[in-house]
Amino acid sequence: MRASRLDWPGRRNKEAAVRLFLVVLVVLIAAPADAEGWRALKGQEIRDSLAGQVVDYDAAWQDFRGDGRTLYNAGGDSWGTWNVQSDRYCSQWPPNSAWTCYQVDLKADGSAVRFRGASDDVTIGTFRGIK
Numbered sequence: 001m002r003a004s005r006l007d008w009p010g011r012r013n014k015e016a017a018v019r020l021f022l023v024v025l026v027v028l029i030a031a032p033a034d035a036e037g038w039r040a041l042k043g044q045e046i047r048d049s050l051a052g053q054v055v056d057y058d059a060a061w062q063d064f065r066g067d068g069r070t071l072y073n074a075g076g077d078s079w080g081t082w083n084v085q086s087d088r089y090c091s092q093w094p095p096n097s098a099w100t101c102y103q104v105d106l107k108a109d110g111s112a113v114r115f116r117g118a119s120d121d122v123t124i125g126t127f128r129g130i131k
Contacts, residue, residue: 055125
């Protein structure tokens, strides 16, 4: 039996290579990360990444409780409240009743979190333990 021109050796390999290229391209477009290896988190991803975690900063640490409470310590304990609003991490620290919100990025290896405020302020912390 003679093979048709459409079934020549190597054709399937080329088609597979093209499909693989397209899959890789879609993944790169769908999951953007900046040049430093950070990925922006949204909604439930923020909650899943922070709840139950302790984050260490340069001279402080913060415990994100699953019930929405948070403990910040920079030499003394300060209790606040946190939640996720419109794809941002938001916190409130008594006696102030105002909420302050931040965009949240996760380092590609999952070891650190970056909070980006409205006035270009950036805070980076590392997770004490990986979930």
